[in-house]
Amino acid sequence: MFKSLHIVNIKLCLCLVCAGECLDCHRCVSRRPGEECELTVETCKPGKDGCAAAKFTRAPFGQYQKCMALKDCELLKLNAYIEMKCCGEDLCNTF
Template identity: 35%
Template sequence: MTGLRDIRLVVFVEAIRKTTDDTKRGLFLISPLVNMHALFACAFLVLSLSSGEALKCNFCVSKSDSCVPSTQTCPPYLNACASVLFISPPLGITRSCMSMSTCQTYQQMPNVAAICCSSDLCN
C-alpha cells in the first residue's frame, strides 16, 4: 500500500510540475486565476438561471363565498394558483398555491367550481 501511495504522490507532483512548466512557456493563454473567476461566474449564472422566480398566488380561506386575499409565495412543488369554491353547503372558498393536478381534480368534482392557473396572482 505504501508503494501505491508513493506512486500516486510522484504522479501528482509531476502533474503540478508539468502545469507549472506549461504556464511558464505560455501554453495557458489565460492565467489560472482568471480561469477560476470564469468558472465561478459560470457556476453563478447557471444557479441563478435555474432557480427562477417563485410563483405568487392570492391566499385566503373562508366559510362564505368571498374572502379578502393576501399574497402567498408558492414552494416549487406547488405549480399553480387555485380558486376553489365549494357550492353546496357548507359554502366555502379557498384561494392558494396548489399542484396543477390537485386543482384539476377539484374541477372534476360535483358542487365545486375550481379555477387553475399558473401566472402570478391569477387566482
C-alpha cells in the same frame, strides 16, 4: 464588509432558486366555511406549481384561493360541487 457581502450572496442565491420557478398566488382561506378571509399574496413552495380558486356550491358553501399543485387542482374540477379555477401565472386565481 464581509457580513454585507455574505448577505448579498444569500439574496443572490434565493433569487436564482426562485428565478422562473417561484409563483405568487392570492391567498384567502377562511377558518370556517362561509366566513370572510383576508386576501394576501403568497409565494408558492416547491411542488405547488399553480394557483387555485375554489367556490363550493353546496352547504356549508365557502371559497378559497391559494397555491396548489396543478394536477391536484385539475382533479378537484371533477367534483360537481366545486367551481375550480386553476392557472399558472402570478396572481391569476381571482373569481
